[in-house]
Amino acid sequence: MTDTPLSHDANPGRPVVNRRRSQEAFRKLTAGQVINQTQYENGQLVPNPLFDELYKERDRYYIEAYANMGMELVQRPGFFYVRTLNEAQSEDDSRDQESSGAIRQIQGVLLVLGRGVLEKGFMFDALTHPDAGISREILDSIGNDPTLVQILKACKMDQPLPEAVKVALVDRDIAFFNAKGNLVLAEAGKAFFDDLFTEYQPGE
Amino acid sequence: MNIKSPFVLKQIIEHRQLFTQLVAYIEENDGDVEIPSQLYRSIVRQAIQAEAAQGNSRECERIRYTLAEDNLLRERLIIRKDPGRGTLVLAPFVVDMLRHFDVGRMRGLSQAELEDLRDGLNQSLTAFQEQSIDLENDNVKDELRLLRRRIQDTLGKMQESVAALEAQGDHLADLVEQQDVGSLEGAAETRRALEHINRIYQRYILPALEFLDPKTRFKQGIPAITAVRRIANLAAENDHPGLNEELQFAANAIQSYVKDIDALRLALERYVRQDRQQRRQYDAIEQAFNAIRLATEERHDDSFRNLYIPVRHPSIQSPGTFAGIKRMRFNRLEWHDIDHRADIEEFTDRRIEELRAQLDQAGSVTVDPARAGLSEAELREQLRQHEIQALLETWVIPDHCQDLHASLHDYLCSHLEGYTLNDLLEALDWVMALPDFHFHARFQHHEIAHGELALSYHPLIPGEAHTKEITA
Numbered sequence: 001m002t003d004t005p006l007s008h009d010a011n012p013g014r015p016v017v018n019r020r021r022s023q024e025a026f027r028k029l030t031a032g033q034v035i036n037q038t039q040y041e042n043g044q045l046v047p048n049p050l051f052d053e054l055y056k057e058r059d060r061y062y063i064e065a066y067a068n069m070g071m072e073l074v075q076r077p078g079f080f081y082v083r084t085l086n087e088a089q090s091e092d093d094s095r096d097q098e099s100s101g102a103i104r105q106i107q108g109v110l111l112v113l114g115r116g117v118l119e120k121g122f123m124f125d126a127l128t129h130p131d132a133g134i135s136r137e138i139l140d141s142i143g144n145d146p147t148l149v150q151i152l153k154a155c156k157m158d159q160p161l162p163e164a165v166k167v168a169l170v171d172r173d174i175a176f177f178n179a180k181g182n183l184v185l186a187e188a189g190k191a192f193f194d195d196l197f198t199e200y201q202p203g204e
Numbered sequence: 205m206n207i208k209s210p211f212v213l214k215q216i217i218e219h220r221q222l223f224t225q226l227v228a229y230i231e232e233n234d235g236d237v238e239i240p241s242q243l244y245r246s247i248v249r250q251a252i253q254a255e256a257a258q259g260n261s262r263e264c265e266r267i268r269y270t271l272a273e274d275n276l277l278r279e280r281l282i283i284r285k286d287p288g289r290g291t292l293v294l295a296p297f298v299v300d301m302l303r304h305f306d307v308g309r310m311r312g313l314s315q316a317e318l319e320d321l322r323d324g325l326n327q328s329l330t331a332f333q334e335q336s337i338d339l340e341n342d343n344v345k346d347e348l349r350l351l352r353r354r355i356q357d358t359l360g361k362m363q364e365s366v367a368a369l370e371a372q373g374d375h376l377a378d379l380v381e382q383q384d385v386g387s388l389e390g391a392a393e394t395r396r397a398l399e400h401i402n403r404i405y406q407r408y409i410l411p412a413l414e415f416l417d418p419k420t421r422f423k424q425g426i427p428a429i430t431a432v433r434r435i436a437n438l439a440a441e442n443d444h445p446g447l448n449e450e451l452q453f454a455a456n457a458i459q460s461y462v463k464d465i466d467a468l469r470l471a472l473e474r475y476v477r478q479d480r481q482q483r484r485q486y487d488a489i490e491q492a493f494n495a496i497r498l499a500t501e502e503r504h505d506d507s508f509r510n511l512y513i514p515v516r517h518p519s520i521q522s523p524g525t526f527a528g529i530k531r532m533r534f535n536r537l538e539w540h541d542i543d544h545r546a547d548i549e550e551f552t553d554r555r556i557e558e559l560r561a562q563l564d565q566a567g568s569v570t571v572d573p574a575r576a577g578l579s580e581a582e583l584r585e586q587l588r589q590h591e592i593q594a595l596l597e598t599w600v601i602p603d604h605c606q607d608l609h610a611s612l613h614d615y616l617c618s619h620l621e622g623y624t625l626n627d628l629l630e631a632l633d634w635v636m637a638l639p640d641f642h643f644h645a646r647f648q649h650h651e652i653a654h655g656e657l658a659l660s661y662h663p664l665i666p667g668e669a670h671t672k673e674i675t676a
Contacts, residue, residue, distance in 0.1 A: 032531035071532065076525060083528025102530045104513060104520050108496060115493040121392060124485045125385040132386030147497065154500040154513045155520075172529075182386070188525075193489070195523035197481075200488030 015061035021053040022062075029073070029082040032102055033173045036187040037078045043179045045130055054080050077194065078187030101156055102172075108155025109168040110192050113183075116142030116161075128190050133182025136162055207270045209279040215270045216298070217305075219251040224306040230299065237299070238291040241273065303364070312372075312408030313365040318415040321361065324354040325432060326425035332435050337442040348447075351435065355454045358428065362412075366464045369408055373472050376401045380475055398479035405476045409469050416462045429455050495519040592631050595619050601635075601666050608632070608643065608664040613652050625657045642667060 025035055028050070035054060038045040054062050058075065066073040071082045117127055117134055120142065126132045142148065143161025157164040165183055169175035174188045185193070216223050225247055226239055248271045255263040269275065273292060276282040284293040313321075328351040338344055379397040384390035414420050418427050425431070436451035499519040513520055521527065563569050595616065605611050612631050616623050635641060645662040652659045 030532040030534075032529060034526075034529070072528075074528075081526065081529050082532065083530065084532075101512075101515060103526050103528070104515050106526050106529070107520050108513075111489070111493050111496050114489045118486055118489060121388050123385050123391045123394060123482065124489075126391065129385055132384070151496055151500045154511070155496075156512050192523070192525040193485070195525045196492050197485055197488045199523045200484065200491060202484070202487065 013060065015057045017057055017061055018053050021050055025050045025054055025080075028173070029080065030071075033171075034079045034081045034186075034188040036173060038187065040130060040176045040178060040184070040186075051080065076188070077191050079191060081188075104155045105157055105164075105168040106172065106174060107192075108151060108157060109161075109164050110174075110189065112148045112151055112161065113139075113142070113165065113169075114193060116145070116148060124193070127183075127193075128185050130178055130184050133178045133180060133184040135180070135182050139165060139183065206278060207275055209281055212270050212276060212279055212281055213298075213301075215251075215267060216302075219247075219254070219267075220302065220305040222247045222250050222254075224302055226294065227299065227302045227306050237293050237296075238286075238289075239294065241285070241287075241290045241292050244273065244292060312369045312404065313361055313412060313415075314407060315411040317361070318411055321354070321358045322415060322422070322425060322428040322431070325351075325358070325428045328354060329426075329431040329435055332438050337439055337444060337447070339444065339447075355432065355451075355458070358458055359454075362458065362461045365408065365412065366461060366468070369404060369465075369468050372404060373401065373468060376404075377471070377475060380478070395482070398475055398482065401472055401475040402479045405469070405472050409465060409472065412465045413462070413469065416459060416465065418459070429459050432458065492519070492522070495522075588627070589630060592616070592620065592627055593634055596631055596634055605666055606646075606663065607650065608635070608666055609650065609652060609659070609661050610663070613654070617654075623654070625652070625654050625659050628652070628654075628659065 028035060035050045036048055037051045039048040040046075054073070055075075058073070062073050066082060067085055070085050072085045074081050074083060113134070114124070114127065117138075118124065120138060122134070122138075127134060139162045140160070143152075143164075148161070152158075152161065152164055157168065159167065165175065169185075169189060170177065170183070172188075173186060174192075175183055175185050178184050226244070229239055229243060230237060248267065251271070252264045252267050255267060273282060273285060277285055281295050281298055282292050283295050286292070328347060331347045332344075332351075335341070335344065339348075376397045380394050380401075383394040383397075385394065415428060418429050420427050426434075432451055432455040436448045436455065439445075439447040439451060496513070496519040499513045499517050515521075559569055599612075599615055601608070602611055609628065609632065612635070613628050616627055616631055620627055636643070643664045643666045645664055648663055650661055650663050652661075
């Protein structure tokens, strides 16, 4: 970080950075969490100030600030996360089983969850509607399927599904528990399925 | 006793909620018009019971006579009765009338029914093409009567179809909108309603639009509206402007249903898309799930190596929403296992020994006066800070404080000996460093003068930090 204001031809002007929010966002992002556009507070979704902060000064400040630290600030529809900037470092890190396996855990749990919910007869919307969500009992019942347990294990998740969901999704802010205690996907979780739906080619 | 058909129909209309069961039976049996006599009798009994419940014994008697099967048969409201099989067939107009009362159960015109209507109008066209239109000719008169009947039939059925589809669409759309997506029953109900809407859309709406579109190409014949217009043109060519006008209006009337059907199509399309989207969602998740399941099976070989799916596996890397996400690791600064405490102790021990040796040799130890002065100033400053902090620990921010500087100034003035504005700044630093302390600055400019100094500042209002950020 430098005291000299960063200037960019396309985005003239001095960035106005809220230091407290910037630090909180940094702490979350580097801990492997995502920052969603909204957050669940007192039974409803409200704008997330950390997302607003990153979005506001993304081009004038944050992209470069994170790049200077060897990280890429990635914005996807509705959320931010960070990853290693250069390939060489990424290669080094790929030997780091614990950290690079995060994507495997997240993806495995999301797919098991999505498939399980539809198999139980729920609509996909139940997973994304903040007032609906999936209860602990249903998670338990989805997690009883031996095939799903096997998939979770192959994704290095030995816990039962409700705990796996907490570790892989809730602790990373990809999902949250609503006021009823039901699991609901945050923007990041929704974005995964949206990508899946967009990429899907019938008959493949 | 013979009771005339107007009175019979009046009774049926008065008890139409019961008699629509007959239409329901016909619909459930794919249009089978043979109704079990037992069903008819049970409906009549229900009507009698309904009147009996209100104490109208004369009315009960009247219903029994009026709605007797034999009476209906005499009045041609029942066209056939088969006591052997226990069935009866109602006159078509009675069934149509009951359908009219039961709009919710009415169906749209199916492809086959539309085809039948179009076929009839095409037959009329062929008939008029084969002979010149002479309105005195009996054959032409018969054909014209048939054509008018067919046009009326088409208009009537289109209207009924629109009403039926509208009613069903509304009902199903309400079902979809009001369901609780979080519950299993709600999900099943919604899915059923969406499938039903999709069926209506495919089976009734699209064929109706095709039927009404004059550009549709059929394997046999031409669109219904085109057929009517061609007959109208023939009438014009044969010098019958009145008939031409009548038929052109009829063609316009049929075509005007395009608007209604199209409005229905637009209303239902959202739900059709929702249904399609749901199936697509299911298929997409299923496809990705199968990929990860296959990857799981691939990796589980007998050797128990490669127990986990490799991170680079396509089933993990696709669709790449979280590509590269991980907890970042920062290498710690290496202090090469230095024990700083031991170092300081060693230094202090050595220094004390040096000073003792110096004292023993020279009889006194010289201290650098500049350094000593500096240390004393630091010590004084530290003591002053402690004093201020101790005072602030007993201080509570006044309720509704609108100026933190002024409040602190007043408090310190009265409690701190030798108070200066420096002390106020120190106290402000201390208060603002408290973890739970929040405030926001007001867009104003105040000044506090004390001694020879004055402090100008933006007033700070404690306690509303969640709404505004610190900008002072």
